[in-house]
Amino acid sequence: MTTLKKAPVEVKVSPSHTMRALIKHHAGPELQFVPDRAKPVPGPRDVLVRVSKVGICGTDRHIWEWDAWAASRIPVGIVTGHEFVGVIEAVGSAVTKYQPGLRVSAEGHVTAWKDYNSRTGNAHIASDTRIIGIDRDGCFADYVVVPEENVWPVHPSIPDRIAAVLDPLGNAVHTVMAAGVSAKSVLVTGTGIIGLMAVTVAKAAGAGRIFATDVDPKRRALAKKLGAVEAFDPRQEGWIAEVRKSCRGEGADVLLEMSGAEPALTQGFDALRNGGTAALLGLFKGPVHFDINRLVVFKGCTVLGINGRKMFETWYQMEELLLSGKLELDDIVTHEFPLEQFKKAHHTMISGEGIKVVMNVNG
Ligand SMILES: NC(=O)c1ccc[n+]([C@@H]2O[C@H](COP(=O)([O-])OP(=O)(O)OC[C@H]3O[C@@H](n4cnc5c(N)ncnc54)[C@H](O)[C@@H]3O)[C@@H](O)[C@H]2O)c1
Ligand SMILES: [Zn+2]
Numbered sequence: 001m002t003t004l005k006k007a008p009v010e011v012k013v014s015p016s017h018t019m020r021a022l023i024k025h026h027a028g029p030e031l032q033f034v035p036d037r038a039k040p041v042p043g044p045r046d047v048l049v050r051v052s053k054v055g056i057c058g059t060d061r062h063i064w065e066w067d068a069w070a071a072s073r074i075p076v077g078i079v080t081g082h083e084f085v086g087v088i089e090a091v092g093s094a095v096t097k098y099q100p101g102l103r104v105s106a107e108g109h110v111t112a113w114k115d116y117n118s119r120t121g122n123a124h125i126a127s128d129t130r131i132i133g134i135d136r137d138g139c140f141a142d143y144v145v146v147p148e149e150n151v152w153p154v155h156p157s158i159p160d161r162i163a164a165v166l167d168p169l170g171n172a173v174h175t176v177m178a179a180g181v182s183a184k185s186v187l188v189t190g191t192g193i194i195g196l197m198a199v200t201v202a203k204a205a206g207a208g209r210i211f212a213t214d215v216d217p218k219r220r221a222l223a224k225k226l227g228a229v230e231a232f233d234p235r236q237e238g239w240i241a242e243v244r245k246s247c248r249g250e251g252a253d254v255l256l257e258m259s260g261a262e263p264a265l266t267q268g269f270d271a272l273r274n275g276g277t278a279a280l281l282g283l284f285k286g287p288v289h290f291d292i293n294r295l296v297v298f299k300g301c302t303v304l305g306i307n308g309r310k311m312f313e314t315w316y317q318m319e320e321l322l323l324s325g326k327l328e329l330d331d332i333v334t335h336e337f338p339l340e341q342f343k344k345a346h347h348t349m350i351s352g353e354g355i356k357v358v359m360n361v362n363g
Helices: 058-065 068-073 166-179 193-204 217-226 239-246 262-270 292-297 313-323 339-350
Strands: 018-023 032-038 046-056 083-091 103-106 143-147 151-153 186-189 210-213 230-232 252-257 272-280 302-305 333-338 356-360
Touching (some): 018 339, 046 339, 083 143, 166 252, 186 193, 193 210, 193 217, 210 217, 262 272, 262 292
Parallel strands (some): 333 356
Antiparallel strands (some): 018 032, 046 083, 103 151
16 A cells, blocks of 8 residues: 655634744753644633733753653643643633633643542642643643633733742742741752742741752752751751751751752751651652661651642632732742744753743733
8 A cells, every 4th residue: 555645734813813832842951942733612601811921840941851760751832831820811601600801820630520639629630631832732822712610700900920920839839838937947958930839838837947948059048048947958968967957956847849859868867856747749760769767767757749739628728828918929020021932031040040930921
């Protein structure tokens, strides 16, 4: 049988049916700007959001760099991005809760609400979770479609610049709240985007002294500005003994692991007191070498895996914390670029020059 290569069919789309988008155009690094992606059409229970601003996440970095995880997970052709704020432009025929004109963000974990966890208050770990910008088209575009169930109306006093990054802020709030930090000594290993957010969230949530580690001096300085009493270079000898000494000679009550760096895991548990609580958010490059007997079993500590944000408990907590005026996020959201400067925006984030980088789509 012979295969005849057919000439590509040119599809004519009227301008109002197209939009600007960043897509993963090939199985390799970077993204491509396309001016004429077909504008998505909402299903009966979806809303169509005109995107105002988006945040570039560590996950987007993996997708940009096309590492092993991205290559195994991201479908070529997808519109990337999952952190956004925008305005509802249209709603599907069966949508009852929301109207066009509402300013919204959205929970990026999409589930059919059928499995055990989504029916028992833990939809963030539903077995059928599909994530926007990873498993389905995302928000680095003029428009994104999300299910009505995932919509989060944004309080009018929260500016777009902050509303665009509720997703990572929610990671920090989820981790801090799950661990329980009130009147406790807290160690944050890795004060990158989410670790820095966790410092300000933990402080607002009534933590006792907050200790931090990071290999980057700028981030250590910012951790201290945001409320850490001490920020250590994890490669410097003696810092674990110092934390233990200042915490009754036993160690910190709570560990928030937010680096995803293997050495930080053992260090963090070494600095945790017996019977303490460790909440693990950081994602490691692969399986890690870790002494469970010494650092978990004999310590008698509680270990929590933290995935995403609780739907929607974390979102309510986050809103309340933001409205309290206690969170200091201005120094964490360091840069803003127009969508067209997406290369500069990604490089600013990847190089470490910026911390949280936002792109302005229709802001
Ligand atoms: N579980 C989840 O739902 C979830 C969601 C988002 C991100 N994550 C993961 O959480 C982690 C933090 O995300 P982020 O966006 O803040 O990333 P980030 O890259 O901004 O932060 C990581 C920080 O760890 C620091 N670091 C590197 N090696 C270290 C070491 N040995 N000790 C201490 N710090 C070290 C880096 O300098 C950086 O500041 C990442 O691993 C990310 O993949 C998990
Ligand atoms: Zn994110």
